[in-house]
Amino acid sequence: MRSDLVTNPIKQHYVPQSYLNFFTDDSNYFYSYLVKSNKIIRQSPKNTGFQKNFYTLEYEGVKNYEIETYLANNIDCLYKPVVEKIVNDGILSLNDKKDLITFICFQYLRTPYHRENINKNLVKSFRFRNRANIDSNDNEPIDISKEHSLSHMFEFADEMIQMLMKHDFIILRSPKEGEFMTSDNPYCMVQEKWSYGSGGLGILNTAKFFPLTPKHLLYLRNPKNLDIGGRDMNPINLNRKEVRRLNLMIAYQAHHFIYTKNNHILNNITKTLNKKK
Template identity: 30%
Template sequence: MSNPKKQHYVPQFYLRNFKDDSSENLINCFNIKTKKPYKASIGKVAQKKYFYESSKNNLEYQLSQIEKESSKYIRNLVKNKKYKYLNNLYIRANLSYFMSLQFIRTNDKREWIINHSYELKEEISQEVEIPPKFQKLFDELPSKEHVKDWHLEYIEKFSLKFFKYFYYKKWILIKNKTNLNFWTSDNPIAIWNPINPPGLGQEWSFIFFPLSPRLCICLADPFHFSNLDQSRTSSVGINILKATYLKFKDDVDVINNNMIEVDSCNMNVFSKDCDFEILTEH
């Protein structure tokens, strides 16, 4: 089975939840480096040629099968907006794995590998004298092919290991009741922490995953976040047993949520409308 040349690190089915009303295939984008908004075809954003294929590995088909399964649950959730739907443990497990994969499969994570490789290379060159016979090999590192291989291995090894950081959180469905849109980005799994540096396993970390302009999944630290619609409890077991929901009725809440996505993105923020005025003002 031949794989497509353009391989999306953010699935097209997901991006279509944020499509422009004027077309089934257009989405509004904002490039945070050029500070310019533009419209683009969903097929041409958040993708690169043969992104998941290397001489040692090929994950495109495997990832497409996972997307096919998870897309059913995400579409159902976007359509019905029923937070109790998340109490189904199989659905929660499926979405946890999908989010874990989405967190580590993006171009942002590949660039992280490149940047840290150069940092490590610089430290080594300062501390160790490279033997002449290895100098050429050392100068070539990290090559694009090496980085791709490392990233694909990273996706395979860590997607299941990161699963627990999603599944065992307190699940909250945020319903947007304002006139503003939730945004998403080319790195849509965003982490925010009001106290500590953000990290999946860091205490007090919140994970945000916008599903549509009207809906966002929030995963909260169960040790510090009590049920919203029940009496407060210190029991972690009770706290994570049932999903709950929040309604955003204040524009400020939506704006803050969107800015978390902006901080997380690699290059582009996406929205249903071209409503990026707050970004062009800064």
């Protein structure tokens, strides 16, 4: 059913079904690892990666579903056409690349993980500004409105899209025996070995990765000159060891869920995760 035909879309996905569908098996299910409970279950994209009323705003008792409807009709639908072209070894146009980057940016900005970080930073900033107030209590909870993180999502999206469009665009492909996993926080950032200080979205010392399908992963590499912009690079075929290293990175940066249709790979990765705890 089209989301614009749903009157009250209460079940709101922060990881779109249009994305998760690429990681399912023939029955449209995958294995989902629950990070907090250290448990593996079978799920469908419809029944994971969502929270009720996650984007819903309420004014004077009236609920507003415009953000959920906007994401469903303008962002989630961008993914499938571009990725199907990648799967079929097609050449991406500039518009294709922008559609994919737009989807990736919103995917990063719309998650509970990102909302929690935004709220934590706001609380830190508030307490720092009020540190001289003798009546302030650092242990007292501060309620942050949902509007704050949702506003940030839209305010920062254009800046992030423009910045990522300037990166080298490289497709990494897994071998026949290997597969990429994904998670509820699939946009991964890794600080370059040569760099110093903290990494970030706009800093040239951070590599960005995003699993597209079990066989394809997008690597956004820092260009030599960000002002000039990046290049389209030939796809790179990886071996099993390289895919496993990337899967560990994806698993480490997951928030609550890791997804894959390959239970053997998931068991192998989660054993490694638990050893590190």
